[in-house]
Amino acid sequence: MQDVNPAATVSAGPGTGRPPAELLRRLRTRHPTDPVTHVERVPARAGEQAPWPQWAPEELRAAFARHGVTAPWRHQAEAAELAYAGQHVVVATGTASGKSLAYQLPALATLLADPRATVLYLAPTKALAADQLRAVAGLELDGVRPACYDGDTPRTEREWIRRHSRFVLTNPDMLHHGILPGHAQWSGFLRRLTYVIVDECHTYRGVFGSHVAHVLRRLRRRCAQFGRLPSQPPIGRRGTAGPAVGDRGSTGPAVGGARGGPVFLLASATSGDPAVTAGRLTGLPVTAVTEDTSPRGGVTFALWEPPLLPPPADAVAVADDLTQVRRSALRETADLLADSVAEGVRTLAFVRSRRGAEVVAANARRALDEAVPGLGERVAAYRAGYLREERRALERALLHGDLLGLASTNALELGVDLVGLDAVLICGWPGTRASLWQQAGRAGRSGGEALAVLVARDDPLDTYLVHHPEALFGRPVEATVLDPANPYVLAPQLACAAAESPLTPADLDLFGDGAKEAVDHLVRAGDLRQRPSGWYWRHRERPEVDLRGEGGTPICVVEASTGRLLGTVDGGSAHFLVHPGAVYLHQGVSYVVDALDLDDGCALVHVEEPDWSTHARDVTSLSVVSVRSYLDAGPVGLFLGEVDVTSQVVSYQRRRIASGEVIDTRPLDLPARELRTVAVWFTLSPQSLAAAGVEAADVPGALHAAEHAAIGLLPLMATCDRWDIGGLSTALHPDTEVPTVFVYDGHPGGAGFAERAYRTAAAWLGATRDAVVECGCESGCPSCVQSPKCGNGNNPLSKPDAVRVLDVVLANLPAGACAPTQPGPADR
Ligand SMILES: [Zn+2]
Numbered sequence: 001m002q003d004v005n006p007a008a009t010v011s012a013g014p015g016t017g018r019p020p021a022e023l024l025r026r027l028r029t030r031h032p033t034d035p036v037t038h039v040e041r042v043p044a045r046a047g048e049q050a051p052w053p054q055w056a057p058e059e060l061r062a063a064f065a066r067h068g069v070t071a072p073w074r075h076q077a078e079a080a081e082l083a084y085a086g087q088h089v090v091v092a093t094g095t096a097s098g099k100s101l102a103y104q105l106p107a108l109a110t111l112l113a114d115p116r117a118t119v120l121y122l123a124p125t126k127a128l129a130a131d132q133l134r135a136v137a138g139l140e141l142d143g144v145r146p147a148c149y150d151g152d153t154p155r156t157e158r159e160w161i162r163r164h165s166r167f168v169l170t171n172p173d174m175l176h177h178g179i180l181p182g183h184a185q186w187s188g189f190l191r192r193l194t195y196v197i198v199d200e201c202h203t204y205r206g207v208f209g210s211h212v213a214h215v216l217r218r219l220r221r222r223c224a225q226f227g228r229l230p231s232q233p234p235i236g237r238r239g240t241a242g243p244a245v246g247d248r249g250s251t252g253p254a255v256g257g258a259r260g261g262p263v264f265l266l267a268s269a270t271s272g273d274p275a276v277t278a279g280r281l282t283g284l285p286v287t288a289v290t291e292d293t294s295p296r297g298g299v300t301f302a303l304w305e306p307p308l309l310p311p312p313a314d315a316v317a318v319a320d321d322l323t324q325v326r327r328s329a330l331r332e333t334a335d336l337l338a339d340s341v342a343e344g345v346r347t348l349a350f351v352r353s354r355r356g357a358e359v360v361a362a363n364a365r366r367a368l369d370e371a372v373p374g375l376g377e378r379v380a381a382y383r384a385g386y387l388r389e390e391r392r393a394l395e396r397a398l399l400h401g402d403l404l405g406l407a408s409t410n411a412l413e414l415g416v417d418l419v420g421l422d423a424v425l426i427c428g429w430p431g432t433r434a435s436l437w438q439q440a441g442r443a444g445r446s447g448g449e450a451l452a453v454l455v456a457r458d459d460p461l462d463t464y465l466v467h468h469p470e471a472l473f474g475r476p477v478e479a480t481v482l483d484p485a486n487p488y489v490l491a492p493q494l495a496c497a498a499a500e501s502p503l504t505p506a507d508l509d510l511f512g513d514g515a516k517e518a519v520d521h522l523v524r525a526g527d528l529r530q531r532p533s534g535w536y537w538r539h540r541e542r543p544e545v546d547l548r549g550e551g552g553t554p555i556c557v558v559e560a561s562t563g564r565l566l567g568t569v570d571g572g573s574a575h576f577l578v579h580p581g582a583v584y585l586h587q588g589v590s591y592v593v594d595a596l597d598l599d600d601g602c603a604l605v606h607v608e609e610p611d612w613s614t615h616a617r618d619v620t621s622l623s624v625v626s627v628r629s630y631l632d633a634g635p636v637g638l639f640l641g642e643v644d645v646t647s648q649v650v651s652y653q654r655r656r657i658a659s660g661e662v663i664d665t666r667p668l669d670l671p672a673r674e675l676r677t678v679a680v681w682f683t684l685s686p687q688s689l690a691a692a693g694v695e696a697a698d699v700p701g702a703l704h705a706a707e708h709a710a711i712g713l714l715p716l717m718a719t720c721d722r723w724d725i726g727g728l729s730t731a732l733h734p735d736t737e738v739p740t741v742f743v744y745d746g747h748p749g750g751a752g753f754a755e756r757a758y759r760t761a762a763a764w765l766g767a768t769r770d771a772v773v774e775c776g777c778e779s780g781c782p783s784c785v786q787s788p789k790c791g792n793g794n795n796p797l798s799k800p801d802a803v804r805v806l807d808v809v810l811a812n813l814p815a816g817a818c819a820p821t822q823p824g825p826a827d828r
């Protein structure tokens, strides 16, 4: 970097007060072509307070006042009123909008009014539960006795907590493994359970979320069996249930419900359809409060697209036509960090990987040192591997201005008081809007203005977002999805429920669609015995069910010379990542795999850093098992259903890291694997493709390119990443008999992603088309139709024909975001 302004470093220090618009102008004028695609001014907002609810006791108001809360924000009061009236509520508002007061207020008011009532609080992590414990304990309310109950709780304290605590903080794993199986010891607590608080509920997604949904149903069942005590004052005031949401018929009145069991209070990051997601998670009708009335500082938010690089001179031998790529987001972020630091601006850069954070910090340091020797010392990397004290020291140095630039992996690892920075750089879309705002939220001192910059990576979704600011700053469309009807989740959860107490026909309604089939399956497998009074668990041991499990056994990666366990790779990706000869990266260190032993579930590796990378190739076939729902749109058909995917990793390529040149292709001898899962697929008639100008010979490349881009854009509609999903396209599929593109959930039984794609097909495929059309490359690049995980080496691909395919589909799909549901001929 030649154009660092040394004069600016003289005035470096906290609070340079440089207006963000001015800083942004200086950053962007250093580029020959303007990389900024959009600037959004997110204005400062004054908070809107509401009076304390009448039922909030003076003792509680005074406790909050001691912590600086003189009155709730309006959204907090609204959610608290609904919950106190007995409605299940989800608060889905931004980072730092005070969601915890919204659930603490009704829960603690009830504990103070009713000396017998109890509250259960669930957090996705132990650390969050510990934070919440500090907050509740800090209020110093008589008789509440809050306590964490998790794997770290000493045995000697557990009985005291079960008997005396009235505000128990735990996590879904402990509820599943500890509290529900030991329910006899918890009967007193559960009988008096008034509220269940589910914090950060957007983290319960996919297969894990589907498991948690059933853990909550098991909790509701136990509470109903113990029967809650009548005549508690707040319950007497409770009205009718909130508006129903469609939860696939699992809102049966048999158990729980707003009148009977505990009231569920959920907190979520902003997302699409929070009431539907919360309804699916709890199996109850849930009302959403989504308007954020907390105050915030103003942010100037720039969307930044690194320029396309010209093709390299030695492009002839490069693999897979990877000829045109953008300047890497890491380099771009490093330059921006150096430039901001040179301007004396305190800047935090978020990078997705730990290695990436180190690269960004190192490059920024080098650039600064070239301009002004010694200036590089004011930039550091912030790693998870550091000790807590080291990390806090780095944060303090940044807050005080001794450090000016910090590159970090994850907003959640940072201390809560690291806010008020002048600028935040976000290297690559962090995956969800919640993460984006969590990271951007570190910028902006109170009353001041700050700058946030999202730097796009070479990826279809990043490219789409920097050209479609409405997807970031408008109404959220990305929803948290889960699928409690997944039979691979439902059957083991019903086994757990039966082991807790025999299942009755009424329970089947509680567990929802597919419960009867799953119970029949367990009976046939010899795990349940049917008697007139219900279904009984037949074994002495309880079922072993891992909430985060994928079904397949994870593969341990072991260093052969030392026997040291480096980590695990889930069973589904092992064939791709740790086949014999694979180069495997672990925490920045390069290893080569000597052997993969599938029977023992381990891969043996040794340290080696060759100058090539490895890329597995697979052969995949797919057959349709059943159609759940479909839409007949003339020459186009849209389907949702079950499929069997068979894939076999057959070879791998070795490629030079520097040039991408293919060294050789080596065969592999690995078994084929079967996956039964849920897919969305669309079909087109050959005539409609011909009429759109797609030559018969180009159909495979057209469909393949459309499939890649569609997979890349699905995370816009559902919180998943492209590694959660797979695809297959073919010019003639034996089951559909026409050109077809399939996109399937990469998890046994499905995780809800394909279903979300089906329901939002017009919006999803419309965004896919726009992303491909708007990419500036000529014949396809990683920002549009190329995929980093393609089993066919990105061949064949036709970018212009992919647009024609998508145009035909979109012209025939009904307008509007959602495809209507029609029962399929083989509904399960
Ligand atoms: Zn492109």
Ligand SMILES: [Zn+2]
Binding pocket: 704, 708, 787, 789, 790, 791, 792, 793, 794, 795
């Ligand atoms: Zn592919």
